[in-house]
Amino acid sequence: MIALAVRLAARELRGGLAGFRIFLACLVLGVGAIAAVGSLGASLLEGLKADGRALLGGDVDLRLLHRPATADQTVWLRDHSRALSRVVEMKAMAFPGEGGDGRSMVELKAVDGHYPLVKPLRFDPPLDIGEVLANGGAAADATLLGRLGIGIGGRIRVGDATVTVRAVVLQEADRVADVFTFGPRLLISTASLQATGLVQPGSQIRFHEKVLLPSGADGEAWIADLRAAIPEAAAWQARTTDEAAPGVARFIRRLTLFLGFVGLAILLVGGVGVGNAIKAHLDDRTRSIAILKGLGAPARLVFAVYFLQAMAVAALGTAVGVGLGAAAPFLAAALGGDSL
Numbered sequence: 124m125i126a127l128a129v130r131l132a133a134r135e136l137r138g139g140l141a142g143f144r145i146f147l148a149c150l151v152l153g154v155g156a157i158a159a160v161g162s163l164g165a166s167l168l169e170g171l172k173a174d175g176r177a178l179l180g181g182d183v184d185l186r187l188l189h190r191p192a193t194a195d196q197t198v199w200l201r202d203h204s205r206a207l208s209r210v211v212e213m214k215a216m217a218f219p220g221e222g223g224d225g226r227s228m229v230e231l232k233a234v235d236g237h238y239p240l241v242k243p244l245r246f247d248p249p250l251d252i253g254e255v256l257a258n259g260g261a262a263a264d265a266t267l268l269g270r271l272g273i274g275i276g277g278r279i280r281v282g283d284a285t286v287t288v289r290a291v292v293l294q295e296a297d298r299v300a301d302v303f304t305f306g307p308r309l310l311i312s313t314a315s316l317q318a319t320g321l322v323q324p325g326s327q328i329r330f331h332e333k334v335l336l337p338s339g340a341d342g343e344a345w346i347a348d349l350r351a352a353i354p355e356a357a358a359w360q361a362r363t364t365d366e367a368a369p370g371v372a373r374f375i376r377r378l379t380l381f382l383g384f385v386g387l388a389i390l391l392v393g394g395v396g397v398g399n400a401i402k403a404h405l406d407d408r409t410r411s412i413a414i415l416k417g418l419g420a421p422a423r424l425v426f427a428v429y430f431l432q433a434m435a436v437a438a439l440g441t442a443v444g445v446g447l448g449a450a451a452p453f454l455a456a457a458l459g460g461d462s463l
Contacts, residue, residue, distance in 0.1 A: 125427065143436045146400035150440030151447065153390030158448020160386050164379030166452035171372055175364030177242040180297035181208070181333035183342050185349075186360040191330045196353055203345070206335040208237035211316055213328045214305055217271065220278025220285045225271040228306035229263075231281065233316035239297070240335050244310075246290035248275075254289070256312040261286035264307035279309065282319030286311055401433055 176182065185192075185200075191209065192200065201207050211233040219225050236253070244252055246262055255262050261279060268274060268288065277288050292308055322328065336345055342363035350356045366372075405412075408429070415425055 143400065143404060143432075146397050146404075146433075146436055147440045147443075149393030149396040149400070150437060151444045153386065153393040154441050154444025155447040156386035156389050157383060158445045159451035160379055160382040160448075162448050163451045163455055164375055164382075166455075167375050168372060171375075172365070174296070175366075177296040179241075179333075179362060179364055180210070180238075180331075181206075181240045182336040182340075182364060183334040183345060184362045185332040185334065185356075186362075187330040187332070189326070189328055192332060196355070197332075199349075199352055200332060200334065203337075203348070204334045205337050206237060206240050208240050208333040209235050209313070210238060210331040210333060211313065211322075211328060212331065213321065213326065215281050215309075215319070215321055217267065217309055218280045219271045219273055220280045220287075225273075227267055227270040229267060229281070229309040230304050230306050231316075231321075232308060232310050233313045234310065235313050238333070240333050242296040244292065244296075245294035247293050248290060250290050256289075256310070256315070259284070259286050259315055259318075260289045260312075261315070262290045262292045262308075262310040263288050264309075265291050267307035267309060270307075281309065281311075282321040284315055284318035284320070286315055405429060 171178065191211075197207075213231050215229055215231040217227050217229045234252075234256070238252070244262075246252075246255055252262075254260075263279065267279075268277070268291065271277075271279065273279070273288065275288055275290065278285050279288060292310060295308065295310075298304075298308065316322065334345075336342065342365075346361045346363070349361070412425055415428075
């Protein structure tokens with residue numbers, strides 16, 4: 124009987140899917156939404172993982188609050204690493220150097236001569252970071268220049284220091300690790316930071332030690348050795364490339380979960396349309412069902428014929444939805460790859 128049911132169902136489906144258009148649309152929309160959310164979220168997380176070294180600014184990032192590493196601690200870090208760079212971050216107010224009413228909160232970042240260890244920054248004009256920051260130079264986001272009403276060559280006052288803007292920051296890979304920022308970026312040298320007078324006891328300052336590990340070294344094992352050699356390091360926040368941007372990854376996972384529930388709701392609401400579409404199709408096939416019954420077809424055969432039709436169309440709709448969902452990362456990269 125199964126073979127006969129398959130043959131009869133296939134013959135009816137040869138006439139087209141006119142009665143299943145709403146059925147197909149509901150399934151494709153619901154399944155496609157869930158698949159697209161899952162595949163896009165997974166692709167973003169894989170992208171973070173693949174670019175972990177550039178996003179972190181090294182193999183290991185050590186964050187200390189309010190105070191830098193001591194001289195002895197710095198010696199240990201240099202002796203057990205391939206390269207070391209110190210980055211200082213804090214929030215500050217910036218003003219036009221020539222006076223004026225403009226002002227803006229900025230994310231101030233001071234770097235030493237070894238920064239960056241991994242991926243170079245991009246500036247406009249295309250200068251080397253050493254040329255940009257030398258002799259009281261600075262680089263800023265275009266947003267900051269607009270707020271202060273200055274351009275390249277203009278001066279910005281931060282604390283007791285005044286720096287000259289030599290370039291606009293176009294790309295700064297390790298800033299992606301920060302989910303929330305309180306203002307545009309202002310990049311200066313550590314020498315300029317000391318001149319600002321902002322490094323005071325109680326200042327909200329984050330000191331980062333960016334580390335490139337020796338070849339073949341494991342990040343977790345290196346951190347364990349660090350904490351064994353320097354007991355104070357137990358209070359340091361240490362991150363490896365596997366968790367280069369934990370805030371961003373956490374945001375993506377939560378957004379994926381939320382949008383997954385939205386897609387599930389779409390699928391459930393679409394289930395109402397599926398039910399109505401199947402009922403309408405069966406109502407339309409009443410004459411065919413009557414003919415089958417008149418020819419002696421048992422109820423089980425009639426049920427099997429239309430059940431197989433529904434399952435075949437469901438499989439088609441699911442496959443199309445999954446295919447569209449799988450293509451979502453490629454579509455997103457094509458339409459908004461630069462923004463991402």
